Amino acid sequence: MNTPYNIDTQNHCESCSFRSERQFCNMGTATIKRMDEIKFTAVYPKGSVLFVEGEQPRGVFIICSGRAKLTTSSAEGKTLIVKIAEAGEVLGASAGILGTPYEVSAEMLEPSQVNFIRREDFMAFLNSHPEACLHTAQQLSAKYHSAQREIRALGLSQSTSEKLARLFLDWSNRTGETTAKGSRLKVLLTHEEIAQMIGTTRETVTRLLSEFKRKKIIEVKGSSMFLQVPALEAMVSI
Amino acid sequence: MITEIATRRLTLEDALAERETLQLQPAGTILFQEGDQPRGIYVVHSGSIDLLFQGRTRELKPARSAAVGEILGLDSVVSCRPHDYTARVVTGCRLGFIDKESFTQMLDASPDLWLTVLRLLSQDIHASYESLRHAGFVRT
Numbered sequence: 001m002n003t004p005y006n007i008d009t010q011n012h013c014e015s016c017s018f019r020s021e022r023q024f025c026n027m028g029t030a031t032i033k034r035m036d037e038i039k040f041t042a043v044y045p046k047g048s049v050l051f052v053e054g055e056q057p058r059g060v061f062i063i064c065s066g067r068a069k070l071t072t073s074s075a076e077g078k079t080l081i082v083k084i085a086e087a088g089e090v091l092g093a094s095a096g097i098l099g100t101p102y103e104v105s106a107e108m109l110e111p112s113q114v115n116f117i118r119r120e121d122f123m124a125f126l127n128s129h130p131e132a133c134l135h136t137a138q139q140l141s142a143k144y145h146s147a148q149r150e151i152r153a154l155g156l157s158q159s160t161s162e163k164l165a166r167l168f169l170d171w172s173n174r175t176g177e178t179t180a181k182g183s184r185l186k187v188l189l190t191h192e193e194i195a196q197m198i199g200t201t202r203e204t205v206t207r208l209l210s211e212f213k214r215k216k217i218i219e220v221k222g223s224s225m226f227l228q229v230p231a232l233e234a235m236v237s238i
Numbered sequence: 239m240i241t242e243i244a245t246r247r248l249t250l251e252d253a254l255a256e257r258e259t260l261q262l263q264p265a266g267t268i269l270f271q272e273g274d275q276p277r278g279i280y281v282v283h284s285g286s287i288d289l290l291f292q293g294r295t296r297e298l299k300p301a302r303s304a305a306v307g308e309i310l311g312l313d314s315v316v317s318c319r320p321h322d323y324t325a326r327v328v329t330g331c332r333l334g335f336i337d338k339e340s341f342t343q344m345l346d347a348s349p350d351l352w353l354t355v356l357r358l359l360s361q362d363i364h365a366s367y368e369s370l371r372h373a374g375f376v377r378t
Contacts, residue, residue, distance in 0.1 A: 072371055080374040082367060094360035097353075103367045126353060130345070133352035134316075140359040141317035147366035148322050152291050154373035156299060199374035 004043040005111030010064055012036055013115070022088035023142075024062065024135045031129045038121040043113050050091065050106040050114065057095040057102055059118040063087050066112025067188075070104040071196065081196040083146050084109070084189075090139045096122055097136075109188070154199060157236075163198040164208050165235040168218070172227050181219065182226040250354040253344055254281055254309075258334030269310065269325040269333075276314035276321060278337035282306050285331030290324045298324060302369075313359060315341060 003009050010016040013036045019025045025032065039062070044050075050061050053072055063085055070083040070091070082104055085091060095102045096119045108114075117125070126133050153170065157163040168185075176183035189197070195205040212218045217235075219226040258281060263269070269280055272292045287304040301323055304310055314321050315338050336344075345351055 072367060072374075074371070074375040076375075078375060080371065082370055094363045097356050097360045098364070100364070103364050126356065127350075130349035130352055133349070133356060134345075137316040137352070137356055137359055140356065140363060141313040141319065144313045144359065144363050144366055145317075145319060145322055147363060147370055151301075151366065151369050151373050154370070156291065156293065 005045060007043055007065055007111055007113050009041070009043060009113050011041055013039065016064070018064070018087070024088060024090050024139050027129075027131050027135055031131045034125060034129060035117070035132070038125060039115040039117050041113065041115050044108045044111065046108055046110050048108045048112075050108070051102045053103065053105045054101045057092055057099065057119055059116055060093050060096050060122050061091040061106065062115040062117070063089050063091065064113040064115055066114075067109045068106045068112070069109055069193065069196075070106055072104050078199070079196045080199050081193060082150060083143070087112075089142075090136065093122075093136055094140060094143070097126075160198065160200050160204055161208055161211070162235055163200070164194075164205065164212075165232045167194070167198055168225075168227055169229065169232050169236065172229055172232075176227065176229075179226065182228050185225045185227065186223055187220075187225050188223065250351050251281075253348060253351055254279075254334060254336055257336050257340045257344055259336075261331075261333045261335055263327045263331045263333060265327055265329055267327040267331075269327065270321050272322060272324045273320050276311050276318070276338060278335055279312050279315055279341055280310040280325070281334035281336070282308050282310065283332040283334060285333075286328040287331060288326050288328050290326060292324060298326075303328070309358065312355070313362060316355065316359065 010018065013019065013025060013032050014029065016025065019032070027035070050068065051058070065087050067087070068085045068091065069081050070085055071079050071081050073079050085106070091106050092102060126136060149170070153166045154163060157166055171185050172183040176185055191205045191209070192202040195202045209218070213220065215231070217228050217231045263285075269287070270276070282304050284306060287310070289301045289304060290298040291301050292298055304325070310325055311321065313319075345355070
């Protein structure tokens with residue numbers, strides 16, 4: 001059957017084929033049945049904005065498939081990507097729990113299925129299902145660790161080239177595949193988005209990537225990038 | 239709402255106070271190191287503690303100081319992840335330590351405390367995003 005954007009839509013959490021692999025959704029039957037009752041399923045195209053920084057929290061969003069970028073903006077209009085959220089992650093939970101405005105904006109990077117739970121329903125769900133609290137706490141903790149990692153990378157780097165080297169090393173540690181040509185990464189972000197991850201401009205990223213290529217620190221083939229990890233490590237001062 | 243949060247916070251504090259082991263730690267003590275598996279949580283009753291990041295050359299860099307009343311290690315205990323910073327006592331501290339098992343048992347016995355834990359974790363995230371904005375926008 002044709003589905004929007006060719007997404008294999010999972011309409012029921014209880015029978016979802018990915019449930020056991022997803023940290024948040026891997027809950028007991030009674031808990032997941034209740035979540036099924038209170039969630040709304042939707043499919044979003046690339047570029048859809050789930051929520052905007054400063055907006056009052058309407059509820060939480062569970063990414064069932066696809067990826068989202070979480071961004072924050074400065075008063076001058078600069079944008080910083082604080083995280084690329086993957087399938088299985090819960091977005092907006094901290095604002096929902098505190099009842100304070102969303103701290104970041106969330107925009108889908110590709111066609112995605114997202115489940116939405118209204119804030120009142122989510123809070124009642126947490127109140128009545130301790131298991132959901134544990135899984136939410138693990139999600140919040142993962143977000144905290146991720147933010148700490150980004151703070152370290154941005155705050156401790158002395159130069160923009162060092163920030164870019166740290167970003168590539170971080171990607172290599174998490175998803176790099178070891179090959180004879182170096183650590184291989186699939187890069188699905190634009191130069192603009194890479195710039196927003198390290199708090200610089202698109203022009204600077206394009207210039208640094210050319211410099212890295214010229215020095216044979218990286219090699220780009222299509223959407224794949226091969227990294228020379230020792231050379232990148234040497235660029236990172238601490 | 240504010241009253242509700244304050245009441246819940248007190249309840250968590252009371253629950254932790256019932257289970258904590260009081261410790262007096264001298265300056266220089268390392269409570270836990272970055273990368274260590276969490277053994278439990280520490281409630282800071284008095285004194286000063288630095289939270290430090292380890293660089294690639296293993297040199298320690300200060301991130302921030304812990305405030306009195308803060309609970310250290312909560313995120314790591316909840317997620318069973320290694321600590322992502324080192325906690326070092328700067329001036330003599332009075333701490334309450336609750337081991338991981340006691341903390342988990344406490345939440346099992348009083349599930350209503352979970353919401354307070356979730357609020358504390360949410361506050362930590364919001365503080366981290368503020369630091370991230372500072373690192374990302376101010377330094378560039």
